[in-house]
Amino acid sequence: MSKQLSLPVLLKEQLTFDNFVAAENQQLVDHLISVATSIDKTSGYPWLTYCFAETGLGKSHLLFATCYLAEQQQQSCVYLSFRDKRHLAVEMLEGLEAYDLICLDDIEYIEDDLPWQIALFDLINRVKEQGDVRLILCARFPLQSLPLQLPDLLSRLSWGVSFRVATLDEIDRCKALILRAEQRGLVMSVDVAKFLLNHLQRDLSALIKCLDKLDELSLQQQRKLTIPFVKSTLNL
Incomplete structure (x- = not known):
């Protein structure tokens, strides 16, 4: 499958871990670097990661950086923001489990859209079943406050590890x-x-x-x- 990495094309600079000031987020950065470089997909490998923070704290930067590093490891990856879902078909999520790394941003934008929630639920199940794909999701809210209509989706999201992106001083x-x-x-x-x-x-x-x-x-x-x-x- 060809890559669908839809990163911003007009960025003035590449968003990488090198130009992300980690500060209190070093544990999260180390985790994402491990995810991006986990070519040996053995048991215990972190297949699902959930990150949350208010707007403007670098969630998207971290996703772009993880994708960039994964590409350097010759791994296939895809980035998708649900902020753009009005321009996308829900079928976009079908087959994404063929990638090594899937980064899904702005999960809160599907809070009022049950078809998208069901599609994400199904994708998580397929990723879990396949066993060799990494999935990273970002949103503004912690899991317990994520405004989703589908309780089973919240349950699936809790299968992974969760990180809060800390504010910089x-x-x-x-x-x-x-x-x-x-x-x-x-x-x-x-x-x-x-x-x-x-x-x-x-x-x-x-x-x-x-x-x-x-x-x-x-x-x-x-x-x-x-x-x-x-x-x-x-x-x-």
């Missing part, structure tokens, strides 16, 4: 912002990173989106990322 948010700027070829000082944290949304994903505009205009104007430049560019 201010120091680690600065590190993450500086690191992602460096990936784009931008030099960002700690002072500029702190300025952005103090004047914009503290949601890291929203802050990183600002790098697109800063990247474009700093290149056009041949200017460094100083606080005055950031203030004028972002109208702060």
